[in-house]
Structure formats: C-alpha cells, structure tokens
Amino acid sequence: MNLRTRRSAMLVASGPRAASNVMVGHCHPDVVKAGVEQMQQLNTNSRFLHDNLVVCAEKLVSKMPESLSVCFFVNSGSEANDLALRLARQHTGNTDVITLDHAYHGHLTSLIDISPYKLNLPGAPKKPDYVHIAPVPDVYRGKIKADEHPDEDMGKLYAMEVKKIIDENVIGQRGEQVCAFIAESLQSCGGQIILPHNYLRDVYTYVREAGGVCIADEVQVGFGRSGTHYWAFQIDGPDVLPDIVTIGKPMGNGHPVAAVITTEAVARSFEATGIQYFNTYGGNPVSCAIAIAVMSAVDEERMVDNAKDVGGYLLSELENMQQKFPDVIGDVRGVGLFVGIELIIDPKTKTPATAEARDVVDR
Ligand SMILES: Cc1ncc(COP(=O)(O)O)c(C=O)c1O
CATH class of the missing domain: 3.40.640.10 (Type I PLP-dependent aspartate aminotransferase-like (Major domain))
Known part of the structure; x- marks a missing residue:
C-alpha cells in the first residue's frame, strides 16, 4: 500500500461513518x-x-x-x-x-x-x-x-x-x-x-x-x-x-x-x-x-437510552448553534445518535457550503 492510499484510507477510517461501527464503546x-x-x-x-x-x-x-x-x-x-x-x-x-x-x-x-x-x-x-x-x-x-x-x-x-x-x-x-x-x-x-x-x-x-x-x-x-x-x-x-x-x-x-x-x-x-x-x-x-x-x-x-440522552443533548446544542448562525447552519436534524447538520452558504438558495463542511469534518 503506498502512502497516498494509506492517507486516503485513514481519512475514510476516521470519517463520520466509522462512528457507527462501535455501539458500546471501543474495547468494551x-x-x-x-x-x-x-x-x-x-x-x-x-x-x-x-x-x-x-x-x-x-x-x-x-x-x-x-x-x-x-x-x-x-x-x-x-x-x-x-x-x-x-x-x-x-x-x-x-x-x-x-x-x-x-x-x-x-x-x-x-x-x-x-x-x-x-x-x-x-x-x-x-x-x-x-x-x-x-x-x-x-x-x-x-x-x-x-x-x-x-x-x-x-x-x-x-x-x-x-x-x-x-x-x-x-x-x-x-x-x-x-x-x-x-x-x-x-x-x-x-x-x-x-x-x-x-x-x-x-x-x-x-x-x-x-x-x-x-x-x-x-x-x-x-x-x-x-x-x-x-x-x-x-x-x-x-x-x-x-x-x-x-x-x-x-x-x-x-x-x-x-x-x-x-x-x-x-x-x-x-x-x-x-x-x-x-x-x-x-x-x-x-x-x-x-x-x-x-x-x-x-x-x-441501556445504550438505547444513552443514544437518546446523548443524541438529544447534541441535537439541542446544535439547534442553539443554528439560532446563533442561521446563515451558515441551514438545518439540524436527528434521532438519537443519528444527527445531521446542513452547512449552507445562503439560506435562500440552500446552496451547500461544501468547502466549509469538509473543513469541519476534517477538524
Ligand atoms: C448502509 C450501509 N449498508 C451496507 C454497507 C456495507 O457494509 P460493509 O462495509 O460492512 O460491507 C455500508 C457500509 O458503509 C453501509 O453504510
């Protein structure tokens, strides 16, 4: 595996989808x-x-x-x-x-x-x-x-x-x-x-x-x-x-x-x-x-309840952020620990803020 492939594989492994692989905590x-x-x-x-x-x-x-x-x-x-x-x-x-x-x-x-x-x-x-x-x-x-x-x-x-x-x-x-x-x-x-x-x-x-x-x-x-x-x-x-x-x-x-x-x-x-x-x-x-x-x-x-509690907290804090930054956060939605945030560059057109989203994900 060359370094380039390794780097992209690492990005995938550390990306948002990796989180769903683990339900009860790493190394339970x-x-x-x-x-x-x-x-x-x-x-x-x-x-x-x-x-x-x-x-x-x-x-x-x-x-x-x-x-x-x-x-x-x-x-x-x-x-x-x-x-x-x-x-x-x-x-x-x-x-x-x-x-x-x-x-x-x-x-x-x-x-x-x-x-x-x-x-x-x-x-x-x-x-x-x-x-x-x-x-x-x-x-x-x-x-x-x-x-x-x-x-x-x-x-x-x-x-x-x-x-x-x-x-x-x-x-x-x-x-x-x-x-x-x-x-x-x-x-x-x-x-x-x-x-x-x-x-x-x-x-x-x-x-x-x-x-x-x-x-x-x-x-x-x-x-x-x-x-x-x-x-x-x-x-x-x-x-x-x-x-x-x-x-x-x-x-x-x-x-x-x-x-x-x-x-x-x-x-x-x-x-x-x-x-x-x-x-x-x-x-x-x-x-x-x-x-x-x-x-x-x-x-x-009681991990199902945990998903509800932690996800609910995450969602409500993100909703607070949306109130604060309505020009950038177009939508916040979720159930439990399945949460999405829409970053936009213009609330009227809802144009996706692709570069900003990538930046947030990478950080
Ligand atoms: C919704 C969904 N279905 C199926 C798969 C495939 O699973 P696997 O990567 O374990 O083969 C994935 C993987 O990301 C997925 O997200």
Whole structure:
C-alpha cells in the first residue's frame, strides 16, 4: 500500500461513518473477553454445530418483530445485502430493484449496481436497466421540499414517487414486477435523512402490491442508534414491517460479523432451491460470542437510552448553534445518535457550503 492510499484510507477510517461501527464503546471489556475466551477454546467454520450460533440467532430474533424469525450469518454489511438480494430474487421470481438516490449498500458488484452513491461518480459502471432510482425523501433540499408544501404529508408525496416508478418504469416500460425495494431505515450515506412519517408504510404497500419484498438496510442504523427503538424501521410504528433486514457494523463492535434476518416464507423459498447456504466464517463461534456480548452490553448498559440522552443533548446544542448562525447552519436534524447538520452558504438558495463542511469534518 503506498502512502497516498494509506492517507486516503485513514481519512475514510476516521470519517463520520466509522462512528457507527462501535455501539458500546471501543474495547468494551465484556466484548473483548467474550472474543478472547472463545478464541482460546475453539473456532470453526459454520458447518459445525455450536451453541453460540443458536444463542446469537435467538437473541437477534428476539429483538425483531415476530414475523422476522430466520437468521443467516455473514461477515459484513455487503455480504448481508448481497444475500438479501438473492433471497428477494428467489422468493419473488423478479429482478427489478428500487433503490434511493445517493444510497450506499456495499462494495460487491451486485451492490455497486444499486448504490447511486457510487453509480453517480464519473468512471462508475452504467446503471443496469433492472435498477430504478427513487428520489431521496429529503424534505429540506430534495425533489419535494417541506417549506414549499407546508400542509402536505411529505411521506405520502415521496412514496408516490416510488409508486410512479413502479407503474411507469417497472410495469410500464419493462413489463416486469418488482423484486425488491431496498433502503436504509434512516439514510446515512446520502445526507443523514430522517424518512418522513408514512413514507416506508406507503412504499412497502406499493412494493408488495407489485409483487416485491421490502429490504431494510440497518447496517448503520440498527442496534438502538435511533434512541427509541432497537431497529430504525420501527420508528414510524409497528405496522412498518420489512420482509428482510440486514445488519452489520455495530453488531460486532468493530469485529466483522453481520446477518440477514427474514421471514420463514422468504427463507423457505431460498431453501427450496436446494443450493444450500454456506459461509465459512459467517457465524463462526468467535464472531457469535462477540455479537452476543455486544447485545448484552446494549441491554445492560441501556445504550438505547444513552443514544437518546446523548443524541438529544447534541441535537439541542446544535439547534442553539443554528439560532446563533442561521446563515451558515441551514438545518439540524436527528434521532438519537443519528444527527445531521446542513452547512449552507445562503439560506435562500440552500446552496451547500461544501468547502466549509469538509473543513469541519476534517477538524
Ligand atoms: C448502509 C450501509 N449498508 C451496507 C454497507 C456495507 O457494509 P460493509 O462495509 O460492512 O460491507 C455500508 C457500509 O458503509 C453501509 O453504510
């Protein structure tokens, strides 16, 4: 690795996304101990039976709504989303995927194809025809702005954009049905967007009506970061229910472990292929020991409440700053420890203050 690459890698590692890898604090003693003790005893690939896999899967599933009851272990968020796409294709028999603009879902070929965050870059591969990009439901500066539609239900308006894509592009132009809608339950890459009330509820309905399944990417925002719920898709009410949930980053508090949680129906369609799922390291006993310890620490140390308290404090102090500097801070928004600040150069045009934002991030 040359120095240039090292420098850019360090910037990425110290950037804002790195924070979401750790839920219970760096080097949490119980998490370290769980990993060390299991490593001293045994690590195997996941063809061998081990209690840790069962305990970890049961603990994860106990945090989910009842219908999400089957767990597949993988090693990273990318692997989780790739497997989610395979499950969706197998279950629906369809291929068309709807994703949000600016989204990032992972580094595998299958995921670059559905990640406008990468696809929008010069030199990126061409977007495949089966991928459809819906506008981000960004009520501050997105396609439909709350200040221009003060009395409207922004969630419903943005959900209609997805319905239009289904009707005009998927069914109309391509003559297909939907395979999957994939979105982070709070969009992290792509602007720290808090999805407006009713957005996921309506989108999930439209997608299912067109034969698709709904994938919630909780790789960054799961495990209580929202401060009110363990999973961010739960924020808008118990009737917002994905068919597939992908999780990663904080699950191992820095150790590579991730998972896909789905319904029995989706899992059975996958099993019926006879291909069998195997993943050498996914769900190995050491990774599972670590993930179990993370979830115990989240519960015992009331980290979800902590995200609410600390995030609430951060948000209120940032709101105070916004009052003081309204020409520079255009918007402050957040839930729990998922907080975004919009730096602008002009409140009327909302033009992003890109250089200033970079300066703040680097400092
Ligand atoms: C929302 C989201 N999904 C998936 C991924 C991919 O996870 P990983 O880097 O563990 O493969 C990331 C990584 O940044 C992410 O932010």
